[in-house]
Amino acid sequence: MAASVNFAVGSLVWIEDPDVSWIDGQVLAITGDELKVQCTSDKTVVVKASSVYPKDPEFPSCGVDDMTKLAYLNEPGVLQNLKVRYDINEIYTYTGNILIAVNPFRRLPHLYDGHMMEQYKGAAIGELSPHPFAVADAAYRQMINDQISQSILVSGESGAGKTESTKSLMRYLAFMGGRSGNEGQSVEQKVLESNPVLEAFGNAKTVRNNNSSRFGKFVELQFDDRGRISGAAIRTYLLERSRVCQVSSPERNYHCFYMLCAAPPEDIKKFKVGSARSFRYLNQSECIELDGLDDPKEYLVTRKAMDVVGISAEEQDAIFRVVAAVLHLGNIVFAKGSEPDSSEPKDDDARKHLKIAAELFMCDEKGLEDSLCKRVIVTRDDVIMKVLDPVAATINRDALAKIVYSRLFDWLVNKINSSIGQDPDSKSLIGVLDIYGFESFKTNSFEQFCINLTNEKLQQHFNQHVFKMEQEEYTKEQIDWSYIEFIDNQDVLDLIEKKPGGILALLDEACSMFPKSTNETFATKLYQTFKDHKRFSKPKLARNDFTVCHYAGDVTYQTEFFLDKNKDYVVAEHQALLSASKCSFVSSLFPPLPEESSKSSKFSSIGARFKQQLQSLLETLNATEPHYIRCVKPNNALKPAIFENANVLQQLRCGGVMEAIRISCAGYPTRKHFNEFIARFGILATNVSNLSCDEVTACKNILEKVKLEGYQVGKTKVFLRAGQMAELDARRTEVLGRSATFIQRKFLTY
The missing domain is CATH 1.20.58.530 (Methane Monooxygenase Hydroxylase; Chain G, domain 1)
Incomplete structure (x- = not known):
């Protein structure tokens, strides 16, 4: 419901529209509480005044870079501002201290190069155009100046651009906290190169996103007392296991499977793979190739990134042996066996894949078959061998594929963390959270x-x-x-x-x-x-x-x-089979269980x-000072230059952005303790140097001197409206500049 506003004939307004959410128009006549409005679409409508919002007649043609600068802070005004900026490739907009990022669905490399990072170094929020670099710089400066750990939470629905925003943040923090080039393979290089590795094994094409993270990730960057990255830890959450063996059009399985099938010929031969279309875990979906993703190239990029993060050539070979083994597992199809309710590999093709899977796992072929087609049941009095019918054997096979892949992913994360190393002496960290967005599909499990x-x-x-x-x-x-x-x-x-x-x-x-x-x-x-x-x-x-x-x-x-x-359990037969693998890498994924654990059925x-x-x-987040980036997906087609109003509005409402805008404008986003405020801005009012002046009076003197309006002075802090801190800082910079010039002149006269 719009706020009560007095309209006049000729007023520009926004009215609700079923097609584009809001449409603008001009008031032609007013009758009681009803307005006759001529819309820009040429239709004329009569609406209740209470449902209409005012439109700013002086709205800038390029929009505003901070929503709190809008003359009329309302839903249609916010939507108009985002759309106008999106149309000119201004994809970032502040709402107070929150950054809204609208996915352009195109590469804009000039926004993220080294020159751009240099520009944002040390620049206050609002001084330059909105950007993830500005958020990262603010977090870094606050960590250094206030000695308080920071966090940056990147959120939004699937396909909104969270992962790309996170990469930008990580690059900037690595740039700020990096070491000189002669100090060897640095922590920040390993952290950055962990991205392509984890994306290869944890990202996939979904209905809503061609590179969807199917796991959550929180990266803790640790800093030494000089502000340099001294350690890091990556925590991951809830890898989507079911995708390994169940995928439907137009989605894909994890990227690494397709990369391996597109590897150089010598690796194809080594890992005994072939066309991606020949594997059941991949060909359930008609989508095999992905526009914009070069699988042969990505395979080499991933191998190179593995080198940087400290995964040896031998370990890399073992990793892809396991990936290949999982693919071959999926091609072991079962038919009824000779015994009632039993199963066996369906034909020669199924037996071929069974043999190859066993070779890749370096385990006994008959043992692998038995672990898929039979189940040992331990009772109080006896051990019973239960045969499984083809349906149960298929479920058992998929369970093995899922647990193997899940253990492999966990190994990668642990290896990266071990290679990067953590700094026990670090007192400050910046955490970056990139976690899956809200999901609602036809089928939700x-x-x-x-x-x-x-x-x-x-x-x-x-x-x-x-x-x-x-x-x-x-x-x-x-x-x-x-x-x-x-x-x-x-x-x-x-x-x-x-x-x-x-x-x-x-x-x-x-x-x-x-x-x-x-x-x-x-x-x-x-x-x-x-x-x-x-x-x-x-x-x-x-x-x-x-x-x-x-x-x-x-x-x-x-x-x-x-x-x-x-x-969360591993079938005992699978555990026994793979812990006995002759491949030390495979056996390390399935270490022997403690005796009490193996006996427990808990x-x-x-x-x-x-x-x-x-x-x-x-x-962890509650112990930090948070910064927020809200990512928005402008359309469901994942295409550039399309801005769907209703889609964007729903995301802004769901993400609490509308409420945040209102409170940022009505409230006071900047607050400083009296002593901090005086130390920083005392230079703006010379009478503050009078020591008999109490802190409250001193703060008021400064604020009156610079003629700010709308601020409030509380019991212990000064509260400033959005934008006032930047104004004070600008005044301070001017005074310091004049003082420096005066000192230089005096110095040159001697």
């Missing part, structure tokens, strides 16, 4: 549930820091301001993770009671428990689905594989472990 829990937690972090912290600070300082309500999502988080009784707790309970519990009984339990919860509902025609009302909208989840995907929950990881991440 356990992976989407965990991903959306992550986004709920991060949204709450955003809420707390951008809104709650602002409000609490103003109240504590006893300054006047307008209370602005915002939507809190604690009730959704309680629904999902509360113990006991939340969805995750009920899922763990169901998993621990297997086989008595099934996906159906789990769904029934949810319906009974949450039938009156305002954030939970049961779709009318679905038997086992449930809907959660997330901050970004309703998502319906299918419980079909929830129990299976929440269980269920281990992926959901519970992920929840703990999230808690640890948030504890």
